[in-house]
Amino acid sequence: MAKRDDLGLREALSDRLLPMLVAAMSFLAALGLAGTLASASLAHAWQNEASATLTIQVPQPDDPGATGKTTRLAAVQAALAQMPGVENPRLMSQDEENKLLAPWLGEDATQLGLDLPSVISARWAGASSPDALGQSLGKVAPGTLVDAGAIWAARVAALTGSLQDCAAVVLLIVAAVAAAVVAVAARAGLAQRRDTITIVHGLGALDGDIAARFSSRATVLVAAGAAGGTIAALPVLAWLAALAAPFAGTGIQPGGGGLFNLPLPLWGTLPILPLAAAGIGWVTSQITVRRWLRGLP
Amino acid sequence: MVRFEDVWLKYSTRPGTPGHDVLRGISFEIPDGGFRWLTGPSGAGKTSLLKLIYLAEHPARGFIDILGTRAAHISRREAALLRRRIGVVYQDFRLLPQLSAYDNVALPMRLAHRGETQINADVTEILRWVGLEDRLNARPDELSGGAQQRIAIARAVVARPKLLVADEPTGNLDDEQAQRLMLLITALNRLGTTVIIATHNMALVERYPAPRLRIEAGRMVQNG
Numbered sequence: 001m002a003k004r005d006d007l008g009l010r011e012a013l014s015d016r017l018l019p020m021l022v023a024a025m026s027f028l029a030a031l032g033l034a035g036t037l038a039s040a041s042l043a044h045a046w047q048n049e050a051s052a053t054l055t056i057q058v059p060q061p062d063d064p065g066a067t068g069k070t071t072r073l074a075a076v077q078a079a080l081a082q083m084p085g086v087e088n089p090r091l092m093s094q095d096e097e098n099k100l101l102a103p104w105l106g107e108d109a110t111q112l113g114l115d116l117p118s119v120i121s122a123r124w125a126g127a128s129s130p131d132a133l134g135q136s137l138g139k140v141a142p143g144t145l146v147d148a149g150a151i152w153a154a155r156v157a158a159l160t161g162s163l164q165d166c167a168a169v170v171l172l173i174v175a176a177v178a179a180a181v182v183a184v185a186a187r188a189g190l191a192q193r194r195d196t197i198t199i200v201h202g203l204g205a206l207d208g209d210i211a212a213r214f215s216s217r218a219t220v221l222v223a224a225g226a227a228g229g230t231i232a233a234l235p236v237l238a239w240l241a242a243l244a245a246p247f248a249g250t251g252i253q254p255g256g257g258g259l260f261n262l263p264l265p266l267w268g269t270l271p272i273l274p275l276a277a278a279g280i281g282w283v284t285s286q287i288t289v290r291r292w293l294r295g296l297p
Numbered sequence: 298m299v300r301f302e303d304v305w306l307k308y309s310t311r312p313g314t315p316g317h318d319v320l321r322g323i324s325f326e327i328p329d330g331g332f333r334w335l336t337g338p339s340g341a342g343k344t345s346l347l348k349l350i351y352l353a354e355h356p357a358r359g360f361i362d363i364l365g366t367r368a369a370h371i372s373r374r375e376a377a378l379l380r381r382r383i384g385v386v387y388q389d390f391r392l393l394p395q396l397s398a399y400d401n402v403a404l405p406m407r408l409a410h411r412g413e414t415q416i417n418a419d420v421t422e423i424l425r426w427v428g429l430e431d432r433l434n435a436r437p438d439e440l441s442g443g444a445q446q447r448i449a450i451a452r453a454v455v456a457r458p459k460l461l462v463a464d465e466p467t468g469n470l471d472d473e474q475a476q477r478l479m480l481l482i483t484a485l486n487r488l489g490t491t492v493i494i495a496t497h498n499m500a501l502v503e504r505y506p507a508p509r510l511r512i513e514a515g516r517m518v519q520n521g
């Protein structure tokens with residue numbers, strides 16, 4: 001049909017309220033989407049690292065060990081070297097320890113004068129759980145802690161799994177609310193244009209013709225609102241990404257990098273938001289308008 | 298052709314409440330190219346009968362055939378396409394207030410997907426016929442009642458309908474305008490359009506003799 005306002009239905013939908021509400025929805029959806037992707041990538045990073053990692057903390061490493069011949073650290077290292085299932089035991093340098101603790105204690109944890117334990121990292125290649133390891137090491141140097149990543153891996157998986165479920169639920173709710181908003185706006189537009197629509201219907205306009213006027217307008221307004229909301233969410237997402245960077249092991253400096261902090265998958269998925277919103281706008285307005293038109297003879 | 302067989306119409310004001318019968322057992326036939334006056338006192342049911350013809354109401358009972366289509370059993374799409382072949386002058390005009398006189402008259406042609414060149418030619422010509430060629434861009438609320446009525450008439454005939462249904466089309470016109478309108482309608486009628494006009498204007502009826510359908514209190518009391 002002609003592009004001009006030939007049926008007098010151009011201004012049939014509020015061109016301010018609808019995009020603004022949809023923008024707010026999209027803002028939330030962008031956060032939800034980022035949450036889904038972030039928890040997925042954190043889960044991936046952490047699980048890889050954690051599943052096979054043993055972290056052994058030896059407090060007071062320089063004190064004499066249980067046998068008295070060597071330091072506690074040396075005793076533990078010697079014991080580890082003998083144990084089946086333990087591969088590549090390696091004493092962490094001060095630098096590495098700093099990095100590990102940075103998110104919790106700041107850049108120079110080892111300079112704080114805290115009595116920090118020595119940390120040995122190793123890979124666990126044993127078939128069973130490394131529980132017995134802690135007991136045998138405790139005999140050599142009491143107080144030694146064995147942190148078996150496998151347990152953490154399971155917990156992290158459970159946690160990120162439920163985080164992802166939450167984010168998916170948020171997205172669904174946001175989509176449902178957006179559909180409701182479009183339906184309400186379409187109904188308001190129909191009520192406001194009742195006379196015009198009745199006349200045009202009487203002149204022989206097809207339900208599809210009338211629905212198309214509403215839908216094309218709803219789609220444009222909703223897509224614009226969603227694009228606005230998504231763009232408005234970018235700074236917040238960048239800020240969240242910067243906060244999460246040290247934990248995700250992506251090596252990004254907190255506070256630096258701005259939008260470049262956003263992971264690539266997020267850049268790939270964010271443009272889907274306005275498209276999905278446009279789809280919701282089109283389908284919802286079609287259904288709403290066609291249903292309403294059934295009330296006419 | 299328009300044919301009614303024992304048609305009854307009820308308006309139910311509220312769902313669930315039984316409405317009263319506005320039309321009771323109406324039967325008549327207008328052959329293709331025929332012309333009928335529809336008369337009767339105010340409230341007799343003239344507008345209601347016309348509404349059944351232009352598919353704005355469904356009968357409670359009876360059989361209605363419009364332009365060879367049985368009105369009861371058509372899809373919404375078929376009904377819309379049938380409406381495009383019927384020109385209607387409503388008693389209350391029903392112009393779109395946000396559109397100019399020109400765009401109001403162009404509406405039926407745009408609905409029928411005619412090209413803008415043809416629309417321009419036909420709309421301009423018909424507006425000249427009703428004497429409004431200098432008010433093309435006026436909105437309905439800037440026009441007098443008579444001018445609005447002439448816009449409504451122009452819109453009803455611009456797409457050369459097979460059937461013209463006019464509800465009190467001279468109510469707001471002076472004698473000379475009414476004559477001019479009748480000239481237009483009789484010309485269309487001679488070209489094959491079936492015409493039915495509801496009116497209280499007995500002088501006009503006398504001047505243009507044609508078979509009359511007269512209803513009183515929802516019943517047909519004269520046919521011919």
Ligand SMILES: Nc1ncnc2c1ncn2[C@@H]1O[C@H](COP(=O)(O)OP(=O)(O)OP(=O)(O)O)[C@@H](O)[C@H]1O
Nearest residue numbers: 308310319337338339340341342343344345346388
């Ligand atoms: N939508 C409606 N709902 C309920 N009752 C209606 C409705 N439209 C008309 N009526 C009633 O139906 C009866 C016939 O009305 P109608 O408008 O058909 O009369 P009319 O012959 O056209 O009158 P007039 O000459 O004044 O235009 C009247 O009693 C009227 O009150």
Ligand SMILES: [Mg+2]
Nearest residue numbers: 343344388464
């Ligand atoms: Mg009437």
